[in-house]
Amino acid sequence: MNLIGISINHRTSSLELREALHLNRDEIVSLIPLLKEQIFSEGVVISTCNRTEILGFPQTEGLDVNSIIGSLLQAKPIDGIKPEYFTRFFSCGAVKHLFSVASGIDSMVIGDSQILGQVKEAFEISEDLDFAGSISRRIFDTAIKVGKRAIKETTIGEGAVTVSYASVQVVEKIFANLEKKSALVIGAGESGELAAIHLRDKGVGKITISNRTIERAEKLAEKVHGEIVPFQFLKEHLHNFDIIISATSSNELIIHADEIKTAMKKRKGTPVVLMDIAVPRDIDPDVRKIDNVFYHDMDSLKIIVDQNMQKRKEQIPLVEKIVMEELVGFFNWYNTLDVVPTIKSIRSFFEEIRLDELEKIKNKVSDEDFTKIEDMTRRMVGRLLHNPTVKLRGFAESGANIKEVLTNTLILKELFNLEDFPTNGKSDAEENHNSEGNDEKN
Amino acid sequence: MSQTITTLNVLLPLLYLTSFTVYLYDFFKEQKAVGNVNRIILFITIIVHVSYLLALTVEYDHPPITTKFEIFSIIACSIAFSYFILELLTDIRGTGAFIILFSVVFQVISSIFIGPNYKVPEVLRNRLLGLHVISALLGYSGIIISAVYGVLFWLLYRNLKENKFGLIFNRLPSLEILEKLSYYAAVIGFILLTLAIVIGIIWLPKAFPDFSYFDPKLTGTLFVWLVYGVGITSKWIANLYGKKFIIFSLIGFIVAIASLIVTNSLARTFHSFY
Structure with missing residues (x-):
C-alpha cells in the first residue's frame, strides 16, 4: 500500500504553530485541489486546534514527502515552520496512525470525544470534492469504526478531564x-x-x-x-x-x-x-x-x-488492541484486492467458453431443450469455479504471505492465459467491494 | 430429603460468599464484563435458599422459625431477597456487597450451628405465627438495609466534605439516592414491623393466656417501632434532610440490635421457645 501521510501535532510542535497552521473548512477546500493537482490521486486533510494531518495516495512513485509540506505551506504560509515539526507515516504505519487518531489515544487530552467527529467531517469534505476513492473510503470507515468501538468497549472517554x-x-x-x-x-x-x-x-x-x-x-x-x-x-x-x-x-x-x-x-x-x-x-x-x-x-x-x-491512560492498551484488530481486518480486505482481477478474469474466461459452446448447439436443439442446457451449463460453471474462488480469496484474506498470493494468481493466469480478460474497467477495490458475499450465489 | 438439606446447608454459605465476592469485585473494579453476572448469581442463591427453607418445612413438619439458627437463615434470605428487589427497582448495583455481607454472616452462623428439629411446641405450628415471624424478619431486614445505606451515605458525605475522591466517591450513587434508599428501606421495614406487631397482638391472647404487655420483647420491639415512626414522620412532615434522617436510621438500627440482644439473652420472655 502506498498511503503516505504527514502530521504536525501536540507532540511535535508548539501550540502557537499548531494554531497558526490550523485550517478551517474553507482553507481545506482550497488546499485539496492543490494536492489533487500536484501530489495525490485521493486523500484527506484533517485539521483541529491540536493537529493538522494530510494523508493520501500519491499519483506517482517516489514522491518526496516534503512536497506535501510545501503544498500545505503554499495554502497557509506560516513563518518558522520546519520539516522536523512534521511526523511522516507510510503504508501500514499511516493507516495505524489514522486509527489511533480516530480512537482518541493520540489526542492531547486522551480519549477526546471530538476527534472522531472531526475525522468523519474531514473525509466528508474529501468525498464532496471527489478526492476520495474506494480504498480511502474503506480506511476511513474502519477508522470511524475503531473510534466507536473504543468508546463502546472501553472507558477511554469516561470521567471529567477538565x-x-x-x-x-x-x-x-x-x-x-x-x-x-x-x-x-x-x-x-x-x-x-x-x-x-x-x-x-x-x-x-x-x-x-x-x-x-x-x-x-x-x-x-x-x-x-x-x-x-x-x-x-x-x-x-x-x-x-x-x-x-x-x-x-x-x-x-x-x-x-x-x-x-x-x-x-x-x-x-x-x-x-x-x-x-x-x-x-x-x-x-x-x-x-x-x-x-x-x-x-x-x-x-x-x-x-x-x-x-490516569484512568484514561490505563485504557490505552485496550484501545491499541482494538486498533490492531481493525488493522488486521482492514489489511485482510486490502490483500484481497490483488486476487479480485484474477477471479474476475477466470470467470469471464469460463463464461466465454460456455456462451461459445451454447452458440454452437443453438440451432440443433429445441428452444425448451436449449433453455435447459443453458441453465445446466451455468450451474456447472458456477460449481466448477466456486472452490477456486473461495480458496483464492481465503488465501488472500489470511494475509500471511502476500508473495504466495501473487504466485498463485500468476499460476492461474498462466494456466488459463487470462491476460486477455480484463475486469470491465472498474477499479479493483470497487470490484472487490461489489463482489463481497457473492460467492455463494455464483 | 435429609441428605438434600445437608447438601443445601453446605452449599448456601458458599453461594452467598460467591455472590458477595462478585459484588465486591464489581465495586472495586467496575468491569463491564461483570454485567449481570452478580445479579444472576444472587438470584440463583435466593432460589436455592427458598428451596432449602421449603425442604426444612417439609422434613420437620413446621416452618423453620423455631430456633435461633433457623431464624438466622430466614434473615439471610430475607436480606438478600429485599436487596434483590431494591436492585431490580432502582438498578443501583454498586452497593450489593455491603448488604450481601450480612446474608453471608447470618447464613454461615446458621449453617454451622443448625441441627435437625423434629419436636417443637404446638404453639409454633400456628399459621398466624408464620406470618408474624416472616413479617417481623422482613421488617428487620428493611432496618438492616436502611442502616447500611445510612452508613454509606455517611461515608460519602464525609468524603465529599473532606475532598476525598477515591473508591467511595467513584462507585457509590449520589447522596440523594443513598438517602432515598435508606428512607424507603426504613419505611418498608417500619410497615412490616407494624404488621408483625398487629398480628402478634391479635394472636398473643389466644396462644399465651398468661402473657404480659410489659414483656421485654414486646416493649423492646415497640421502642424500635417508635424510633422509626418518629424518624419517618419527621422526614415526612418537617422535610428532614439527609444527615439528620440518616442519624435516625442509625439510632433505630442500634436500638433494634440492642433490643434483640437484651431480650434474647438477658431478659426472661415468653418469646423464648428454645
Whole structure:
C-alpha cells in the first residue's frame, strides 16, 4: 500500500504553530485541489486546534514527502515552520496512525470525544470534492469504526478531564435529579461559560448567570437558555440556588461564610454545592465547615481531573488492541484486492467458453431443450469455479504471505492465459467491494 | 430429603460468599464484563435458599422459625431477597456487597450451628405465627438495609466534605439516592414491623393466656417501632434532610440490635421457645 501521510501535532510542535497552521473548512477546500493537482490521486486533510494531518495516495512513485509540506505551506504560509515539526507515516504505519487518531489515544487530552467527529467531517469534505476513492473510503470507515468501538468497549472517554466538567461530576454525586435543581454561575468568562454549558448538557432545571458586565451575562444566559441576576443583587439570591459555581477574575472574595450561613438558614438546611473554579478564589473556604454545604475549589477538582486522566491512560492498551484488530481486518480486505482481477478474469474466461459452446448447439436443439442446457451449463460453471474462488480469496484474506498470493494468481493466469480478460474497467477495490458475499450465489 | 438439606446447608454459605465476592469485585473494579453476572448469581442463591427453607418445612413438619439458627437463615434470605428487589427497582448495583455481607454472616452462623428439629411446641405450628415471624424478619431486614445505606451515605458525605475522591466517591450513587434508599428501606421495614406487631397482638391472647404487655420483647420491639415512626414522620412532615434522617436510621438500627440482644439473652420472655 502506498498511503503516505504527514502530521504536525501536540507532540511535535508548539501550540502557537499548531494554531497558526490550523485550517478551517474553507482553507481545506482550497488546499485539496492543490494536492489533487500536484501530489495525490485521493486523500484527506484533517485539521483541529491540536493537529493538522494530510494523508493520501500519491499519483506517482517516489514522491518526496516534503512536497506535501510545501503544498500545505503554499495554502497557509506560516513563518518558522520546519520539516522536523512534521511526523511522516507510510503504508501500514499511516493507516495505524489514522486509527489511533480516530480512537482518541493520540489526542492531547486522551480519549477526546471530538476527534472522531472531526475525522468523519474531514473525509466528508474529501468525498464532496471527489478526492476520495474506494480504498480511502474503506480506511476511513474502519477508522470511524475503531473510534466507536473504543468508546463502546472501553472507558477511554469516561470521567471529567477538565475542571469545569469535574465540578459537574461532583454535583452529580450529591444530587440525583438535576432537572429539579437550580444553578447559579458567577462569571461569564471562558470557565464560567464551560461550566454553564456542562450544567445545561446535564439537564439542570434552571441556570442563572451573574456577571459584573451585564451584557456578557445576558449573552451567556441566552446560550444556555438561562436567566440573569444582576451582580449587585447576587447575595440576596444565594438561598435560591442548589448549585453555585464561581469563576470570576476578581482579586477579592465574592461570597463569604456568613452569607452562606444566612442562605442555609433560609434553605432550612437543604444542601448546596459551591464550586470555586476561580484563581484567586471567589468563595471563602470556611464555608466547608457548614453542615450540608459542599465546597470545592480548583485544588480539589484538580484531583478528580488527574485521577480521570490516569484512568484514561490505563485504557490505552485496550484501545491499541482494538486498533490492531481493525488493522488486521482492514489489511485482510486490502490483500484481497490483488486476487479480485484474477477471479474476475477466470470467470469471464469460463463464461466465454460456455456462451461459445451454447452458440454452437443453438440451432440443433429445441428452444425448451436449449433453455435447459443453458441453465445446466451455468450451474456447472458456477460449481466448477466456486472452490477456486473461495480458496483464492481465503488465501488472500489470511494475509500471511502476500508473495504466495501473487504466485498463485500468476499460476492461474498462466494456466488459463487470462491476460486477455480484463475486469470491465472498474477499479479493483470497487470490484472487490461489489463482489463481497457473492460467492455463494455464483 | 435429609441428605438434600445437608447438601443445601453446605452449599448456601458458599453461594452467598460467591455472590458477595462478585459484588465486591464489581465495586472495586467496575468491569463491564461483570454485567449481570452478580445479579444472576444472587438470584440463583435466593432460589436455592427458598428451596432449602421449603425442604426444612417439609422434613420437620413446621416452618423453620423455631430456633435461633433457623431464624438466622430466614434473615439471610430475607436480606438478600429485599436487596434483590431494591436492585431490580432502582438498578443501583454498586452497593450489593455491603448488604450481601450480612446474608453471608447470618447464613454461615446458621449453617454451622443448625441441627435437625423434629419436636417443637404446638404453639409454633400456628399459621398466624408464620406470618408474624416472616413479617417481623422482613421488617428487620428493611432496618438492616436502611442502616447500611445510612452508613454509606455517611461515608460519602464525609468524603465529599473532606475532598476525598477515591473508591467511595467513584462507585457509590449520589447522596440523594443513598438517602432515598435508606428512607424507603426504613419505611418498608417500619410497615412490616407494624404488621408483625398487629398480628402478634391479635394472636398473643389466644396462644399465651398468661402473657404480659410489659414483656421485654414486646416493649423492646415497640421502642424500635417508635424510633422509626418518629424518624419517618419527621422526614415526612418537617422535610428532614439527609444527615439528620440518616442519624435516625442509625439510632433505630442500634436500638433494634440492642433490643434483640437484651431480650434474647438477658431478659426472661415468653418469646423464648428454645
